[in-house]
Amino acid sequence: MIETLIDQIAATAALPLERAQTLPAAVYTDPDWHAFERDALLPKEWLSVAHVSQVPHAGDFLRLDVLGEPMLVVRGKDGVVRVLSRVCRHRGMDLMPAGHGYADAGNERTLLCPYHYWSYDLNGKLKGAPEMQKAEGFDRSEVCLHEHRSEIFEGFVFVTQDREAPPVAEKLAGLRDRFIGRWGLGDAEVVYEKHWESAFDWKLLVENFMEPYHHMGSHRDTLQPIMPAHGCWTEPEDPDWVACHLPLSKKLQEEADRNGRLAGFTPFPGLEPDDHKQWWVFLGHPTFLLFVGPNEVFWYRLLPTGPGTCSLLTTLLVSGEAKQAEDYAASFAADTKLIVDVHLEDVEALEGMQRGAASVGCAPGRLSHLEEPIHHFQRWLARAAERAMSGQGVTVGATG
Template identity: 35%
Template sequence: MAMDGDGPQVVALLRAATDRPFEQATAMPPDVYRTESFLDLEIEHIFSKEWYCVGRADSLPGPGDYLTCELAGQPIIVLRDQEGHLRAQSNVCLHRMSTLLHGRGNTRSIVCPYHAWTYNLDGRLRGAPAMSRNEGFCRDAYRLPQIRCEEWLGWVFVSLNPDAAPVAEQLADVEKLVAGYDMTHYTEAFFEEHVWDTNWKVLAENFMESYHLPVCHAGTIGGLSKLDEMICPPGLPAFNYHTILKDPSLRIAMAHPSNTRLKGDERRTTYLLAIYPSLLITLTPGYFWYLSLHPKGPGQVHIRFGGGMSDDYKDDPDAQQNFSDLKALLDDVNVEDRGCTEKVFRGLSSHLARPGHLSHLERPNYDFATYLVSKVSQ
């Protein structure tokens, strides 16, 4: 349940928690997660201004393929137009302001479900029934507002901020870090949307540390997770990451024999990338999966969940079966993560909740808190 609180006061509590060195750091104060006023600051200073990932470009392969999302209260359409370009635009009709498209699919034009005003894929109004008697109406004056949309290494990002630095510029260090994985050439095999009863930051932090794996995931991957093999370096301004080594028994997590880009332990290294504010990618040499998060109030998070395989594996006869088995495992892991993160939110909603000190394996969480305070203080 959301709690009342003063936004600047909560920011001050968060700043105090991040002003100390990591070696003395604690978890973020409970009010950072549970107060409406802090969420309002996140919407204003983060989700209204930063890049938000809507998924993979290969999920929109042909003209008219579209998906919809909501970003900081703005309904958005992302589609591939007739020229093959990805574009984003408002998903609100310019007549009586109904939303237009819903979910994902393919369309030859954008037709309002309320009065059938019809727009071309580039957002220009094509037709509007029974408007000939309105002397002020001019069809050519109507076009859906266009929204910034960029593709980076196969990911599709949108932003409401016309002044946001290009994605490729902000994430140049990520591109260098995982160059040998050739992330552009991974193909999405599944996509789902979920809503969990937890704060978006609880789920983001859960992804950012693998300290919880042996306990939270005791029934699935916990036994394969070795704490002494996890590496958690300091984060950078636009992202943090940590790495773990996969067991060679999970073959599609290893670099394919045809992959000569990765050497030695790189061939079994998994990167867990947290790209701010809310794109979380598990990237192995053979497969990937991701979460893209958006808050639905302090106590709920909307999740865009997808994954697939490196194209290095596409011609292997057993690759699809291996990936199907992996997807079943990921579903079980998600059940465990949902249970853990919803318990965390219930706990931090208590007036008795107090943040404890962080493990050295939770370095990314400290960097995430530092990022948050830098943005909401603007």
């Protein structure tokens, strides 16, 4: 089944844009395909899991599961942000097991295992292990929580299980140098976040996020009047990222010309004049999703959780100057409402497509030129799947 799907994905990705069509439905529904992604494909990729502003102080942590791995994003006393395993080195206990009242974020001076009270410092080194004095040869200085490979790119924390993967800054250098570097997102701050447990496959969300064609349908009263679908266009294909231009309506562009900026949050400093006349959607393959405007940025933390499910955190980032402005509270209220309204509009479509993918009536459909980002994503998926199949050392199967 996996080999057949890879062949079908490759055939779909090989079509020219003028003949492009959707992927086979099984890539959104099949348990074996999900297991292949979880065990062989996605662990080789860089996944964005946090922004540094979410853990600003020593001891600040985020608790999350990534492809089944229990992780903590934590800032140490040395100021370094690390991604540590939550698995105790004693008996394998999750330090903060799901469903038992542990917070998804907080601040701790020590990481404490609730099972036998082994404790670790913020770097993951074992500090205390009660009643281990009779364990011959036991040396607590040799015990440390596993540290996942992580890197910070433009303020975002990325993690991978591939020790040989090129640095994320190398992979996304073009995206930084040509586009998002102007925003200085390493100095931005996450000022709002909302978590969604979602009943649709992660790839459906990526595809929906990137294409502006659905503005005229799902977002006819929200985004379509602001950034009409027919004016949008996509940058030439890059193997590691996608960039789509969303020009603002003529009325809003004229407003930007008159005032030098649009209403709302104070813009990010250092932008070019044309940056005030359009929005962007960016994808760093496979799941780094940014919806970027001149005065605010929406980042989606997307974590696959199962065949047809994913965990999503929608966030809003603004500049430090924006937080100090007199109109900050009004802009915050308006834009946090917008992000929820827009996402709920997307949920209707995403859940509908997930149900449709399981139907006997589902068949590949043709794509519009406005869905070119989906075509780019398909081509990345075909390459990634073929790499994973040729290099995997795991048994592929529906193991949960």
